Amino acid sequence: MIRPLFLTLLCLGLAACAKPGADVSRAAPVPSNLYPGETxxxxxxxxxxxxxxxxxxxxxxxxxxxxxxxxxxxxxxxxxxxxxxxxxxxxxxxxxxxxxxxxxxxxxxxxxxxxxxxxxxxxxxxxxxxxxxxxxxYYYEARDRCMLVATGLRDREVRRDCPSRAQES
The missing domain is CATH 1.10.530.10 (Lysozyme)
Structure with missing residues (x-):
């Protein structure tokens, strides 16, 4: 019973000692839809x-x-x-x-x-x-799916069964 009363009085005492905060009403608004860290x-x-x-x-x-x-x-x-x-x-x-x-x-x-x-x-x-x-x-996935050229990883496919390779033969 005494402990909660003491904590309440301590909090009220600290609140009374607090200084008023900065006036944020004049601060420039920051877009609220930005991700944390984004400008x-x-x-x-x-x-x-x-x-x-x-x-x-x-x-x-x-x-x-x-x-x-x-x-x-x-x-x-x-x-x-x-x-x-x-x-x-x-x-x-x-x-x-x-x-x-x-x-x-x-x-x-x-x-x-x-x-x-x-x-x-x-x-x-x-x-x-x-x-x-x-x-x-994703190199191996792109290779296996004949997507090396599409992804920009190579200038030609390396698998023999890729459509572009089949046309070269």
Whole structure:
């Protein structure tokens, strides 16, 4: 009985000592539909590159949020930038240059976005599966389904039974 009364009095005493908070009524409104860590500028880039790679904005947001929390300069071991792409993977998608260039959001969105486009194709339009394929790699799945060219991983199919290979024979 005494303990709850003591806690109540302590809380009231602390509340009485509190200073009034800052006047937030004059603060500039922040768009409430942004993801945690996202900026309006990043939202614009995501829209632009989702359209460029013909993938859903929601997919691009999921990968960026999962990989870097919208931090373009994020580094984790051998992974670089906004979408945490390996330099070798970016090179496979056409990137030429020092890995540090992958810390530029637009460079990262260009080359990691191409790789994500392939994951989207392999996933048959399923966002959850596209995220999974992006994270784990999809070369063998694309090879087995004769999708190496469509995904941008190779300039020709390697399986003999792929339609494009059958025409070459």
């Amino acid at each position: 309006p500028q990043m939202r614009t880039l995501v829209r632009q590159y989702a359209a460029k790679h013909d993938i859903p904005e929601a997919l691009l947001h999921r990968v960026i949020q999962r990989e870097s929390d919208y931090r373009p300069h994020a580094r984790n071991g051998p992974y670089w930038g906004l979408m945490q792409v390996l330099p070798q993977t970016a090179q496979q998608m056409g990137f030429q240059g020092a890995p540090e260039r992958l810390l530029d959001a637009e460079v990262n969105l260009t080359y990691a976005g191409r790789y994500l486009r392939g994951a989207w194709l392999v996933s048959n339009g399923d966002i959850d599966r596209a995220v999974m394929w992006y994270a784990r790699g």
